[in-house]
Amino acid sequence: MPQTPTHQIITTLKQYRVLTFNGEHVRDYLQGQLTCDLRALQVGHGALFAYCNHKGRALATGFILFETLQTYHLILHHSLIETLQIRFTRSAVLSSVEVHSNLNNAALYPIDNAPPSALKTQTLTYALGLSTSEQHNPSIEHEWHDQVLRAGYPMIEASSSDLYTPHMLNLPLITLQETPAVSLTKGCYVGQEIVSRIHHQGQNKKIFRVYRTTTSLPPPPLELLDHSKNLCGQSFQHTHTQHESHLGGISRTAAQWVIVDDQPILLSHTE
Numbered sequence: 001m002p003q004t005p006t007h008q009i010i011t012t013l014k015q016y017r018v019l020t021f022n023g024e025h026v027r028d029y030l031q032g033q034l035t036c037d038l039r040a041l042q043v044g045h046g047a048l049f050a051y052c053n054h055k056g057r058a059l060a061t062g063f064i065l066f067e068t069l070q071t072y073h074l075i076l077h078h079s080l081i082e083t084l085q086i087r088f089t090r091s092a093v094l095s096s097v098e099v100h101s102n103l104n105n106a107a108l109y110p111i112d113n114a115p116p117s118a119l120k121t122q123t124l125t126y127a128l129g130l131s132t133s134e135q136h137n138p139s140i141e142h143e144w145h146d147q148v149l150r151a152g153y154p155m156i157e158a159s160s161s162d163l164y165t166p167h168m169l170n171l172p173l174i175t176l177q178e179t180p181a182v183s184l185t186k187g188c189y190v191g192q193e194i195v196s197r198i199h200h201q202g203q204n205k206k207i208f209r210v211y212r213t214t215t216s217l218p219p220p221p222l223e224l225l226d227h228s229k230n231l232c233g234q235s236f237q238h239t240h241t242q243h244e245s246h247l248g249g250i251s252r253t254a255a256q257w258v259i260v261d262d263q264p265i266l267l268s269h270t271e
Contacts, residue, residue: 007115009107010126011137015145016062016106017081018130019074019088023097026070033088033190034064035166037183041066046119046128047179048153049074050166051084056194058164060084061156061171061181063128067117073130075106079158107131108144121176123151146239149246154208159221160236167198168250170208206233211247211258215265216240224251225259232258 021030031038036049046065050058062076076084081101088099108126109118118129124147126140148155154169166172171181184199198204217238224233233251247260257266 007109007113009109009129009131009133009135011140011144012105012107012131012133012135013075013141013144014136015078015141016075017078018102018104018106019076019081019085019099020102021072021074021088021092021097021099022070023092023095024070025095026072026097029092029095029097030064030072031186032188033091035171035182035189035191035195036064036179037186038064038066038072039186040179040183041177043068044116045177045179047176048171048174048181050156050169050171050181052166052189052191052195053162054191054194056165056191056198057162058156058166058169058171059087059161061154061169063119063176065117065119065129073102075128077155077157080156080161083158102130104130104132105134107133108140119177124148142239143241146241146246149210149237149239149248152208152210152248154248155237157236163236164206164208164250165198166195167204168206168208172199206250206252208248209233209251212244213247213265214244215263217245217247217265218261220247220249222247222249222260224249227257227259229259235260 027038034049036047049064051060060080065073092099111127114127115129118127120127166182174181220235220238222235226232233249235247235249237248239246
């Protein structure tokens with residue numbers, strides 16, 4: 001999967017790390033761990049996924065890349081790698097699956113000149129893959145994270161792990177390369193019983209929303225308050241561009257005015 005001379009990267013992604021899974025039964029193992037249906041993935045394709053605990057709370061979200069029948073890669077926020085590697089390894093050994101932190105970097109490629117195994121979507125300008133290169137362009141990485149947020153893709157990190165269900169994150173509504181981030185028909189996986197119950201009972205009073213503002217904001221997590229200064233949500237994903245900031249979080253209300261960090265801020269709803 002790492003780039004060849006004919007597939008030159010645009011930048012590595014410093015915020016992400018890669019967990020690689022190898023083994024004869026790796027698909028069956030990950031099928032019982034992640035919310036997406038790996039049977040729907042073709043070799044060289046990818047998807048968005050959540051990895052939940054038994055209470056149906058997302059410990060992580062990220063991108064999965066299907067390299068070969070015996071190799072899958074999970075691209076995750078760097079703050080989650082050590083904890084998840086330990087957690088996956090405890091159960092993977094029972095399926096004779098090896099889990100290791102990949103020394104290759106998550107990287108962006110041009111859509112029209114990316115390796116066959118790179119993830120390509122209609123909502124993101126670049127293709128996502130792996131690379132041995134250390135080349136880094138901070139402005140392009142920042143642009144890509146902003147695209148991910150504006151597309152409504154929730155990216156969990158350590159500070160937001162174990163707080164939200166996949167439905168709160170809107171994951172059942174997201175499909176990449178024809179593979180939904182949450183499959184409601186695939187069968188058992190960790191947390192599946194709770195996720196299915198929430199779906200069928202419609203218990204989803206809080207959802208992931210993306211807002212924008214021209215006001216500078218401190219880094220998340222941030223409490224979102226309504227006009228009465230009652231808590232209406234919390235942000236966990238945040239990007240800045242030259243002219244505006246984007247804020248992603250779980251909220252009960254779609255109100256345009258919220259109070260963030262003791263300041264009233266007009267946030268334009270972008271979902």
